[in-house]
Amino acid sequence: MRVTDNKFFGRVFTVIGVPFEDVRYSMENFKFVNELVAKLPSGCYAAKVAQIEGVDVSVEYRKIPGIPSKKLYGKIAFDKYGGMKKNPEVKELWEVQAIFKGASEKGRFAVLYQGWKSVHMFDVDADYLMQKYKTLYGITVARNEFVNVLKSKVPDKEKKALIELEQFMTPAFEEEISNRYWVLQDLTYFHSKIQQECGQGNIHYMCFSGPATPLPSYTFVTQHVMQETVLSECIQETRRLDKTTQNKALRNGPSTQPSTQPRATPCENPEWCKCNLVYASMIRHNSFGKKTKLCIPDKMGRLQNLDKHKLGDEYVVVECDSECGCSRNCPRRQLQNGGQKMLVIMCEDEAKGFELVAGENIHAGELIGELVGELFLTPQQEGDPTGSPVAKRSKPNNSSPLDRTLQLKMKDGPFYKTFSVFNPNMAMVSRQIGNAMRFIHHSANPNAVFIETLSRLIHKSPIIPRMAVYASKDIAIGDKITAFFHASSDSVVNSHE
Ligand SMILES: [Zn+2]
Ligand SMILES: [Zn+2]
Numbered sequence: 001m002r003v004t005d006n007k008f009f010g011r012v013f014t015v016i017g018v019p020f021e022d023v024r025y026s027m028e029n030f031k032f033v034n035e036l037v038a039k040l041p042s043g044c045y046a047a048k049v050a051q052i053e054g055v056d057v058s059v060e061y062r063k064i065p066g067i068p069s070k071k072l073y074g075k076i077a078f079d080k081y082g083g084m085k086k087n088p089e090v091k092e093l094w095e096v097q098a099i100f101k102g103a104s105e106k107g108r109f110a111v112l113y114q115g116w117k118s119v120h121m122f123d124v125d126a127d128y129l130m131q132k133y134k135t136l137y138g139i140t141v142a143r144n145e146f147v148n149v150l151k152s153k154v155p156d157k158e159k160k161a162l163i164e165l166e167q168f169m170t171p172a173f174e175e176e177i178s179n180r181y182w183v184l185q186d187l188t189y190f191h192s193k194i195q196q197e198c199g200q201g202n203i204h205y206m207c208f209s210g211p212a213t214p215l216p217s218y219t220f221v222t223q224h225v226m227q228e229t230v231l232s233e234c235i236q237e238t239r240r241l242d243k244t245t246q247n248k249a250l251r252n253g254p255s256t257q258p259s260t261q262p263r264a265t266p267c268e269n270p271e272w273c274k275c276n277l278v279y280a281s282m283i284r285h286n287s288f289g290k291k292t293k294l295c296i297p298d299k300m301g302r303l304q305n306l307d308k309h310k311l312g313d314e315y316v317v318v319e320c321d322s323e324c325g326c327s328r329n330c331p332r333r334q335l336q337n338g339g340q341k342m343l344v345i346m347c348e349d350e351a352k353g354f355e356l357v358a359g360e361n362i363h364a365g366e367l368i369g370e371l372v373g374e375l376f377l378t379p380q381q382e383g384d385p386t387g388s389p390v391a392k393r394s395k396p397n398n399s400s401p402l403d404r405t406l407q408l409k410m411k412d413g414p415f416y417k418t419f420s421v422f423n424p425n426m427a428m429v430s431r432q433i434g435n436a437m438r439f440i441h442h443s444a445n446p447n448a449v450f451i452e453t454l455s456r457l458i459h460k461s462p463i464i465p466r467m468a469v470y471a472s473k474d475i476a477i478g479d480k481i482t483a484f485f486h487a488s489s490d491s492v493v494n495s496h497e
Contacts, residue, residue, distance in 0.1 A: 011198045011338065013464060014221065017228025022235055026460040030231065036433065038066030038219045041193035046072070046093045046115030053077065054115070058178045065219040067186050073117040073177075096124070096133050097189050099140040100169035110169040114189065118174045118182055139192070139202050142342050143167060146204070146359050149478040162208050180207065183215060191220045191436075198222050200338040200369070203436050204359060209350040216345060216354050219433045222338070224464060226375040230426070231462070233377055237423055238462045241282045266299045268326040275318040275332060283316055283454060286421045288404040292316045295451065301331040302365030306472035309449045311484055312406045316421055317468060319455040335455040335468045339369030343436050343481075355480050356439040362475040368448055371417060371437040371467040373430030412485050414441065421452040422465035437469050443482030447473040450483055 012031045019032035040047050047068045054070030054077070056062070062069040072081065072093075081093045097114040103123035111124045130137050147167045151160050165173060165181070173179070184205040192202040200222065207213060226234075267273035279294045286292055292314040295303045309315055320332045328337070342359030362368060400407055405420045412418055415431040415438060430438035440448065453468045475481060 011223045013223050013231075014225040015228055015231050016225065017231075020228070022462075024460075025235060025238065025462045026458045028458060029461055032228075036219060036221075036225055040066065040068065041190060041197060044095075044114065044190075044193070046095050046113065047190075048115075049081075049093060050115035055117075057183070061180070061183045061215070064183070064187070064215065064217045067183070067190060068115065071117045072115050073119070077116075078120065096129065096136060098185055099129055099133070099136060101144075101167055102169040110174075112169075112185065117177050119177055121169065121174050135196075140167075142202070142359065143204055146342070146344060146477060153478060159208060163206075166204075166206055180211060180215065187216065194220055194222060198338060199340075201341045201343060202359070204342070204344045205346075205354075206344060207347045207354075209347045213347050213350045213353060216439075218431070218438070220435060221372055221433055222435060223370075224372050224375050224428070224466070225433050226464075230375045230377055231464075233423070233426070234375075234464050235462045241463065244281060263294075263296065266297055266301075266331045267320055267324055268330045269324055273320060273324045273326065273332070275320055275324065278454065279316070279318045283318070283421055286314045286405060287424045288408075288420065290314055290403065290405050290420075292421060294318065297331050297334060297365075299331055301334045301367065302363060303451075303470055304365060306365060306449050306470055309472060311409060311486060312403070314405065314421060315449070315451045317451050317453040317455075319453060321456045321459040321461075323459040333455075334367040335370055335453050335466060336457060339367055339469075341366075341368060343369070345436055345439050352441065354439050355441050356436060358475045358477055358479050358481055360477050362471045362481075364471050364474050366471050368469045368471055368481060369435065369437050370453075371428065371430065371435075371440075371450065371469055373415075373417075373428045373434040373438065374432070375465065376427050376429055377425060410486050414438070414485070417450065417467055419452055419465040419467070422454075422463065426465055428465070428467065440469065440481055440483050442485040443480075444484070446482045446484045447471060447475050447479065448481050448483045 012029050014036060015030050015032045016034070016036060017032060021027060050072045051068050051070050053072065054068075055073045057069055057071055061067075093115070095114040096111050098112040100110040100112070103110045105123060107126050108123040109126055109129055110121055111129070112118060112121050144167045147163055151163050154160055154163065173181075184207055187205040188203065195201060195203060205216065263276050264270070265273040265275055267275065276294070283292055293316070295306070295315050295317050297303055303317070306315075317335070319334065319336055320326050320330050324330070326332070341362055344357040344359045345354050346357045347354045402410070408418050408420050408424055415429060417428045418424065419426055419428070448469050449472045451468045451470055453466045454463060455466055456463065469483070
C-alpha cells in the first residue's frame with residue numbers, strides 16, 4: 001500500500017506551547033496545541049453519538065485515552081436509531097466495526113457496530129460486506145490468517161478456543177458485555193483508524209492471559225509530541241549542524257551542480273540526491289565523536305546486514321527530502337512513509353504483559369515502524385505535566401570501561417530511548433504517549449534494531465531526533481518482534497502495561 005500525498009502530510013509533530021515562527025526554518029510539519037487531547041479519529045459518527053447519549057462502560061475500562069467511555073445500548077437507543085432488522089445497510093449510526101465468523105446462516109457474517117454494545121450485533125450478508133466494507137473485509141481476512149497461524153502454534157485446547165474467539169463469534173459471548181475483549185476490539189479499531197489516516201498498517205490487540213493483566217492505557221500518536229522548549233533545542237542543534245554543513249560545502253565548492261556521490265543511492269533521482277553528502281557533513285560521527293555507519297536502503301527500501309549490529313554500533317539512516325528532487329515513493333523515504341506492516345499487540349503471559357508480534361511476514365531489512373513518544377530534555381529544564389519519567393541524565397563516568405555511547409545506551413529500556421547521534425540530552429519516553437513500537441521487549445537474540453534516522457520532508461525543517469525500527473532478520477507471521485536494549489535488561493523485569 002502506498003500513501004497518497006494528502007496522507008503524507010497527516011503525520012505532523014505535536015508541540016505543546018505557544019506557536020512561534022523561525023525565519024530560517026519551516027514550521028510546516030508542526031502543530032501547536034495547548035495540551036494533548038486524545039480525540040476520536042475523524043468520522044466515527046456513531047461513537048461520538050454514543051459518547052453523548054450512551055451508557056457507561058465498566059469502570060476499569062473508562063480511563064483509556066481516546067477510547068469512548070460510553071456505548072449505545074438497550075431499547076431506548078435501539079428504538080431511536082433502530083430499523084436495523086429490515087434494513088441493516090442504511091444508517092450512519094450503523095457503521096461496521098468488526099466482522100466475525102459464526103453467523104447463524106451461511107453467506108452471512110456476525111457484525112459488531114461502532115458505538116454499540118456487543119448485544120446489538122447482527123448477522124449481515126457477506127457479499128454486501130465485501131463490497132461496502134472492502135478495507136475492513138481485507139483487515140478481517142488478514143486477522144483470520146494470523147489467528148489460524150497462532151492456533152497452529154499452541155497445543156492447548158483451551159487456549160486454542162480463546163484464540164478462536166478473535167475470529168468466531170458466539171451468541172453467549174455477545175452477551176458478555178463487560179468482558180475486556182470488547183475494550184480490546186475498540187483499541188484495535190480506533191488505533192487502526194488513526195494509522196489508516198496516515199497510510200500506516202493496522203494494529204490488532206489480543207489478550208489470552210488472565211483478567212488481571214493491565215490493559216494498554218496510553219495516548220496513541222503517530223508522531224512525536226514535545227514541549228515548545230524541546231523544539232527550540234532541536235532548532236538550535238539544527239543550526240549547529242547546518243553551520244558545519246555550510247563550512248564543508250564551501251570547501252567542496254558550490255552546490256548548484258549535481259551531487260558527486262561518494263556512494264551509490266537507491267534514490268529515484270540519483271544525480272541530485274543529497275543524502276550521502278548530508279550524512280558525510282552532518283552525522284558522520286555521533287555526539288561523542290564516535291564514527292557512525294550509514295545504512296543505505298536497496299531499491300526495495302530494505303537495509304542490508306542489520307543482523308551484524310551490536311550494542312554501541314552507531315547505525316544511521318538519512319532519508320531524501322525536498323532537495324533530492326525525488327517523489328514520495330522514493331525507496332529512500334521509508335520512515336517518512338511509516339510502517340506498512342500489520343502488527344499485533346498481544347498478551348499471552350501475564351508476567352510479560354503485552355508484546356509486539358508480526359501480523360504478517362517481514363523481510364530482513366524492512367521498516368517495521370517508527371518508535372514515537374514524548375521528547376524530553378533534562379529534568380532541570382523540563383517540567384513534567386504528564387507525569388512521565390524525566391530524562392535520566394547523568395555526568396559521564398570517566399572511570400567506566402564503557403565508552404560514552406554505551407554509557408548512554410545503558411539507560412535505554414522499555415518506554416525509554418536515548419539519542420546518541422542527534423542529541424544525548426534528549427530522550428524519548430513512550431509510557432503515556434506512543435505507538436505500537438512501545439511494546440517491543442528485550443531479547444538476547446533479537447530480530448529488530450533501533451536506528452536513529454535523519455528524515456525530513458522539507459529540507460528547511462528543523463531536525464527532530466527520530467528512531468526507526470527495522471527487521472534485522474526475516475520475521476514470520478506470529479513471531480514476537482524484539483530488540484536488544486542492553487545487557488542488563490535480562491535482569492530487569494519488563495512490565496508493559
Ligand atoms: Zn530520493
Ligand atoms: Zn536523497
